[in-house]
Amino acid sequence: MGIIADKTFHFHLFTEETSYLMEVSGSGDLVHTYWGKRIHSPPQGAWFNPVEVASFSPNPYASDKRISYDTMPREFPDFGRSDYSSSAIEITDPESGSHIVNPIFKSYTIVPAKPPLSGLPAVYTENDSDAQTLIITLKDEKLNLEFYLYYTVFSDFNVITRHTAVRNFSKHSIRIEKILSCTIDFLSDANFEMLHLHGAYSRECRPARISLGSCSHRVESRRGASSHEQNPFIALVRPETNQFSGEVYSMSLIYSGSFLAEVSVNCYEKTRMQIGLHPDDFSWELKSGELFTAPEAVLVFSESGINGMSAKYHSLYKNRLCRGPWKHAPRPILINNWEATYFDFDENKIIQLMDAGAELGAELFVLDDGWFGERNSDAVSLGDWTVNTEKLPHGLRDLSDHAHERGLLFGLWMEPEMISPGSRLYAEHPDWCLHAPGRHRSLGRNQLVIDLSRKTVENYLFDTISAIIKENGVDYIKWDMNRNITEAGSTAYSCNQQGEISHRYILGLYSLLDRLTRAFPEVLFESCAGGGGRFDPGMLFYTPQIWTSDATDAHERLKIQWGTSFIYPQLVMGAHVSAIPNHQIHRAASLDTRVRMSMSANFGIELDVTKLTVEEKEKIAHESEVYKEHRLLFQYGQLYRIEDPFVSDRGVWIIISEDLKTAAVFCFQQLAVPNSLEKRVRLRYLDPDSEYLLSDGKRYYGDTLMNYGLEIPKMESDFDSVIFLLKRADG
Ligand code: DGJ
16 A cells, blocks of 8 residues: 555555655656656656757766756755756765765665654654555765655555655765755646745734746745744645645645745746755754754645645644644633733732633633743743742642632643743853854843753753643643744854754754653643744644634634634634733624634633623633533534635635534624625535534535525624534434
């Protein structure tokens, strides 16, 4: 299953729906020949297409003047030997100063399942039949380097993963200047648009499509984090592709630091699509004998539109990326005090919020920022992780015990990756932050970034956080990170290694998270970076929930959750009911709409519940019960996007259980339209031949709901909404 390789080195990787083909050219290049819908027999050698004006498309091999890299589709392109499109590998040989590298096919091996990526998060297998892995070795004889291209085929998930590694067999160090995880060339095919998810703080994951033209396009982060600005994902889609139909070729990178995704079209309409570590924020001294492994890219092809792509990512990330006891467990309804109090709270207030939250049906109380050191503003105390006894005289243990007595889990906010310049920790260890000697240390939100490239710092944080969890009975950690990296240097490393620090920082973060999640498997970790500043598959490997955005307004969330769902399942998206007027945008959506927006993801509450009216309390308590009753559907069902809020005056999505027996339709009005009529919405993905009972008492067949459509009552006011629960009549 999954991989066929013949004696002449033709490789056919296939899932149930997809084929991926490669072959080795006579000169030893690894040539990409096809990726797309599953096909039977690969055409062999068909990529070969000699160009006429050879001098401007130079020939890498003296033996065959007809070969040019301008037309050859390549799996692992280098720079400097006539491949003028963007490279996947660049190396400096310090002995000669040369940048030339020539990776030639050496051998291959096929292994069951999937070897883990040392030190990096990655999709995993649960048993040998889950997947098969092809490892192709390329060698540069002169440099004495071997390159390993890994391809894992998850047949049932319809996914192929790729990553790259390099080992130095020479006697001296070399410098890796660039190493991408995945390159795919589409030969003579530029009939695509590029889809990506861009944004900013508080408005993450806006989908955008651009025509390719005849040039290069970069989607990138150089911020030391995957970023609010661009998600580590790109897709090529056909111009006619929509949510429901059409071809999509996509790459998602399992990495949380700076990344580059690039699409370029050359003069022969060869389209090159790539993703990996950002070379501007990376270089690596690879010493004799050492191995370097680049992060993993996840490749999804769908011929059933963008929803088809999303369903594959959701399924894989829920089942083979998230880990630990929370992977399949119902996620608790949480109540968080941040927007209720900000820094201004005391023990009494926290206990009142806990008590009121428990009455509303919350199952987890999260004490957010401000509980430690002298933290009454964001200017101080990061690093001083001891409780502020002026605010909380009986300490955290007392609060945690109180939560547990009320039947709530107890959660705590931390921002371990940061250090405030006025903190005790900084006074003791002024070199424990990322910095470049003699240079100004740039602040962001008044704080510096702790140097996680140092093992001592990682160990210190592991001990500190472990003690806090153990001593206080902590069940949940909100792992925040509120600024991007500057002066990415560390005095713990040599001058030659300063280009490594940004990546070493991420490796240190992963190592710390790995140790903590192993030591405390029962603790639920939710990551956050001012909302979605690091909403990426790398973080998901350690933290099976992520705070989607600091924008808590339901209308903004409609767009943010819509875009985020392109790659990530609603299960992993934190979504909270907050106060009106909304604190970020001063909008006032109804309580119903705020609740429904949160219920369509991972439901939480983040407002001063002690100030709610009796009716409001009753409503939230009632909706919490509804959520609990249908939690498996809401959290674990498959979400499909139906009506696009960037195009329509409303946004609609449906969540359907795997057996198609239950579903929930969420419809959110944006600005109400005067003198408008009721508008149906044509549902999708239901069982056409089953009768469904609707929560308004009506009954319709799936085909009726999908063709005639579901009647949506007229919504009179801005930001109104409606939810329908559907149950198959045969139960
Ligand atoms: C940024 C987060 O996104 C917020 O939810 C909150 O935890 C603050 N940090 C606290 O400083």
